[in-house]
Amino acid sequence: xxxxTKQETIYKGNNWWQWSxxxxxxxxxxxxxxxVIYTLDPTFPTxxxxxxxxxxxxxxxxxxxxxxxxxxxxxxxxxxxxxLKHLLKLxxxxxxxxxxxxxxxxxxxxxxxPAVFISSSVADISITQALRDTxxxxxxxxxxxxxxxxxxxWERSLITMLHRAVAAVFVISEWSSPFAIREIxxxxxxxxxxxxxxxxxxxxxxxxxxxxxxSIRLKDISEFESAAKQLIEMxxxxx
Numbered sequence: 291x292x293x294x295t296k297q298e299t300i301y302k303g304n305n306w307w308q309w310s311x312x313x314x315x316x317x318x319x320x321x322x323x324x325x326v327i328y329t330l331d332p333t334f335p336t337x338x339x340x341x342x343x344x345x346x347x348x349x350x351x352x353x354x355x356x357x358x359x360x361x362x363x364x365x366x367x368x369x370x371x372x373x374l375k376h377l378l379k380l381x382x383x384x385x386x387x388x389x390x391x392x393x394x395x396x397x398x399x400x401x402x403x404p405a406v407f408i409s410s411s412v413a414d415i416s417i418t419q420a421l422r423d424t425x426x427x428x429x430x431x432x433x434x435x436x437x438x439x440x441x442x443x444w445e446r447s448l449i450t451m452l453h454r455a456v457a458a459v460f461v462i463s464e465w466s467s468p469f470a471i472r473e474i475x476x477x478x479x480x481x482x483x484x485x486x487x488x489x490x491x492x493x494x495x496x497x498x499x500x501x502x503x504x505s506i507r508l509k510d511i512s513e514f515e516s517a518a519k520q521l522i523e524m525x526x527x528x529x
Contacts, residue, residue: 291319295362295376304456304484305355307380312349313364320347322366329361333504335487335496354504355484356380405431405454407482409473410461414490417461417508435469448476457484460500464493474499 293315300308311328313320326348330337334354341348357380364372406425410418422432433451452458458477460470474497477485487496487505496505 291322291364291372292316293319293323293364293372293374295360295374297376297378299380301381301383302353302483306353306484307355308351308353309378309380310349310351311360311362311376311378312347314347320344322368323348324365324367326350327363327365329363331356331358331504333506335503335505336501352502356504403429403431404456405433405451407451407455407458407477408432408434408461409458409470410434411463411470414461414463417488417490421459421461435473445476448473449480452477452480452482455482457486458482460485460487461490462487462494462496463490471497471499 293313296312296314298310302308313323313326321344323344325340325342328339328341328350330339330352331354333356334352339350339352341350343349357378360376360378362374362376364374366372408418408421418434425432433455435448435451455477458473460474460477462470474485478499485500485503487500487503489496489505489507491509494507
């Protein structure tokens, strides 16, 4: 079969991309495909994805921060299978050229400290505090509903903080906060540049709202240093 793979990536900032992969080839050849099974990196909460939409050329849409090889199983209508591989390549956009002359301005530039929003339950306060300390050492301001501005409704405080945040981290365990889903929905609505779920313990389940994102799973809170390191490497720093 003369079928190959194509991809599209959109850089969202903070080492985070939206990406898509699909099949490309002669229409008659694509018509022989019943469905496609994509096998992603195991860091994805649902690493195996079945796509049946022939009209989109079996397009898979997802998001993440790392390059990896995708294994693609073409299940044909005649009962046979065909296999492909696709190396997902994530490229940064070309840097913008600085103007040759800077416009004069009476206003001083004010640089706002990058901020990250952290959501967790009271039961996970230990790992949340550890992440706070690590982020603070890297020049980040940490925001959460525990230290939200007083005098504002809960929903308004949440939106205000997410609007400022360059990233949102959701610490999820079997004792997750009942407010977590609304916080996740709000982060998606505000299009926060980087959203990372951290699953603590084997019983922690990723909410369906975040199924399209890569997550970090910890056996217990003692592994927070590993999680913090991964988050810093993903772009949660001033450098």
